[in-house]
Amino acid sequence: MGPKLHPLILGLLLTLLVETVGSCPIGFMVTQNRTCIDIDECNDPMCGKNANCFNTVGSYYCQCVPGFRAPTINFTALTGRCEDVNECLEKSDICGPNAKCKNTIGSHNCSCFEGYISSNGEKYFDGTTGVTCKDEDECSRHPPVCGRNGTCSNSPGAHTCSCDAGFTNSGHTQAPCSDIDECTTDKTICGKGGSCNNTPGSYVCMCNAGYSNYGNASAQCVELNCDQYKPPNKxxxxxxxxxxxxxxxxxxxxxxxxxxxxxxxxxxxxxxxxxxxxxxxxxxxxxxxxxxxxxxxxxxxxxxxxxxxxxxxxxxxxxxxxxxxxxxxxxxxxxxxxxxxxxxxxxxxxxxxxxxxxxxxxxxxxxxxxxxxxxxxxxxxxxxxxxxxxxxxxxxxxxxxxxxxxxxxxxxxxxxxxxxxxxxxxxxxxxxxxxxxxxxxxxxxxxxxxxxxxxxxxxxxxxxxxxxSLHEFKHDPFELQVITWVGLSVSLVCLLLSIATFYFCRSIQGTRNTIHLHLCISLFVADLVFLAGISSTQNKGGCAFVAGLLHFFFLAAFCWMCLEGVQLYRMVVLVFNTMFRPLYMMAVGYGIPAVIVIISAIINAEGYGTDRHCWLDLDKGFIWSFFGPVCIIIIINAFFFIITVWKLAQKFSSLNPDLSSLRKIKTFTITAIAQLCVLGIMWIFGCFQFEENSLAMSYIFTILNSLQGALVFVMHCLLSKQVREEYARFLSCICTSEKKKYSEFSTNQSSGGQASRSANNTGESQI
Known part of the structure; x- marks a missing residue:
């Protein structure tokens, strides 16, 4: 039998069966024509709402929709039903890193953790579509997540807010910053002398009278005791x-x-x-x-x-x-x-x-x-x-x-x-x-x-x-400083007049006046440097230079004083042969001090300048580089002074006997004291002021030494007849405009000047 015979046979059998039984098999139903046709079970919800129904001849089968699952793939209402599948449990990494999964009926959805955003920009996404979660930079949000008074620092999935001074987020590091009311938080923040006014991020303390916060508005007001600056009654x-x-x-x-x-x-x-x-x-x-x-x-x-x-x-x-x-x-x-x-x-x-x-x-x-x-x-x-x-x-x-x-x-x-x-x-x-x-x-x-x-x-x-623990050296009293300043100022003026006199007055030129000129120059420079720089200790190099200048010019003054003593001795005792060669005088007056200063600087350059004064250091005996030569010159001049005074006493005793004894004594005393000061013997008093309780010696030394220039001017200018004549000639030149009178006066005075020069060359003292 061929394949085409099978339906015929089946139909024949069914006809016979219907005719025999009178009904259709399961899955079929009888029509009016008394025939059996297939029943479509899918027309009825046999599989449920989460399944798909598939009809077959005389039957059907069910299959679950995605997201649901039954014991078998194909089933009927009698053999199974669809149940939801929890994808979040069955596949934990379904949403990827930095995301969380939420199951739904028949499906699921993914969402990124706080601080992350999805790659597609959606809040929810399916983990099976390749969407990922990436870090969100909260610090770029607008408005700022930390507020205007906070600083945002981004980190993976988070951020941190650091509040400015005067603001807080109460310990919530991701919360925005808000103002702190300091006036309420701390009632004593401005102190008892001030009242507090709150401001955004700060506060202002308003101080009562008698209190101050020194212009610092957020500082406490402290009490001011201005009475402590009142001068005492006594x-x-x-x-x-x-x-x-x-x-x-x-x-x-x-x-x-x-x-x-x-x-x-x-x-x-x-x-x-x-x-x-x-x-x-x-x-x-x-x-x-x-x-x-x-x-x-x-x-x-x-x-x-x-x-x-x-x-x-x-x-x-x-x-x-x-x-x-x-x-x-x-x-x-x-x-x-x-x-x-x-x-x-x-x-x-x-x-x-x-x-x-x-x-x-x-x-x-x-x-x-x-x-x-x-x-x-x-x-x-x-x-x-x-x-x-x-x-x-x-x-x-x-x-x-x-x-x-x-x-x-x-x-x-x-x-x-x-x-x-x-x-x-x-x-x-x-x-x-x-x-x-x-x-x-x-x-x-x-x-x-x-x-x-x-x-x-x-x-x-x-x-x-x-x-x-050393010997005590007391500070000079203020009165000594005043005496020094006043005396040296007067001496500087007098020395300047003396220098002008000895340099410009041609009628009195000679060996002795040359000595006087350089003595005055040395004393003038030494006194001027002393006044201007003795206390200028700020610059060590400059202070050492000042000390060196003082060392040189004071020694030069002493050397010219020594030449003055030698010259005086030659004039009074030897009378004749009183001329010095200028080269020899310069070698003694400036050469010897220069040699002493150079040797001293080579041996101990650091000895020039101290913390208190720009003078020679007392440590290690360096002061003897000045004090030693001074002592020698003082001894030499003392010898010449004694001889000179003795010879002058003899000369005064031979003067006109009509002069009274009192006048002789007065003239002798003035001359001796003046010559004593000029020769620098007053420095001998300085040798005694280094001892304790030597205040009297200090006063004597300071007075005599500071006025030395004035004494030089009085002795060698004002008490000199030649100089007075030159002064008179100078003043008459200024005060008169009559040329003839000036010429006659000048002629008369020139003869007197020649007589004076003759007396000077014979060695007679003009005092």
């Missing part, structure tokens, strides 16, 4: 210069109490004025009385505490002739921390900001300063107890350490001072501080010491110095 020991200092600081304090704005304050200018007035004080008058020293140091400490918070720069250095200061200021809401190191030329201070600010209420600023006084050490050499009978000498600069902490009497941590010695020595050193007018060792101890430095460790702050 001001016997308060110099006018200290009163000027007090007046300056009182005015500044009153301005601060008026609550000046920050732009109106200028601490640098006030500090400069303070140092200028201190210079006037220390240079114009030695501060010798203990009360004056205490007043000075106390005034300076109070002034620096007032000036410090007004400074605009965190670090300031200023230096003048007699004062050097370094000042540090810190302004912050929190007290500063860390080490503090300050230094001047001779002293270094090491402490910390905790000590400078103190442990009390922090006002919003802290200050530390180191002040060094140049020259004050000599004025305080006498200010220490002499209980052991031992003498002391200050061997360092006096300094004041000043901090904003008002309680420095007992410090929790020691502060260290490193002092450079003014004189290198192996003598024992002691650390002291200024206590009520005297040096005291209480609270200070020597940490270490060598030949050049001493380190002092102290439990309090004040004015410090290092004492050296």
């Amino acid at each position: 001001s016997e020991e308060t110099s006018p210069s200290i009163i000027d200092l007090l007046s300056l600081m009182r005015n500044n304090c009153m301005e601060l109490s008026g609550n000046k704005s920050p732009g109106q304050l200028n601490g640098e200018m006030v500090l400069e004025k303070l140092l200028t007035k201190m210079d006037d004080l220390l240079s114009g008058m030695p501060v010798e009385a203990n009360g004056k020293v205490t007043a000075l140091l106390t005034t300076v400490e109070n002034a620096i505490r007032l000036i410090g918070p007004q400074m605009k720069q965190p670090q300031t250095r200023m230096s003048t002739v007699h004062t050097e200061v370094e000042l540090l200021v810190r302004r912050d809401r929190a007290p500063p921390r860390g080490t503090v190191s300050m230094s001047t030329e001779h002293v270094k201070l090491d402490t910390d900001w905790e000590t400078a600010a103190g442990n009390g209420t922090y006002p919003g600023f802290a200050m530390a300063s180191l002040v060094s006084y140049k020259g004050l050490e000599s004025a305080t050499n006498h200010s220490f107890p002499n209980e052991t009978g031992q003498s002391f000498q200050i061997n360092s600069k006096v300094v004041s350490a000043i901090v904003s902490n008002p309680n420095t009497a007992h410090l929790g941590k020691h502060v260290n001072f490193t002092f450079s010695h003014l004189q290198s020595t192996n003598e024992s050193h002691t650390c002291v501080f200024w206590d009520a007018g005297v040096w005291s060792t209480t609270g200070c101890q020597k940490a270490e010491s060598n030949e050049t430095h001493t380190v002092c460790s102290c439990a309090h702050l004040s004015s410090f110095a290092v004492l050296m």
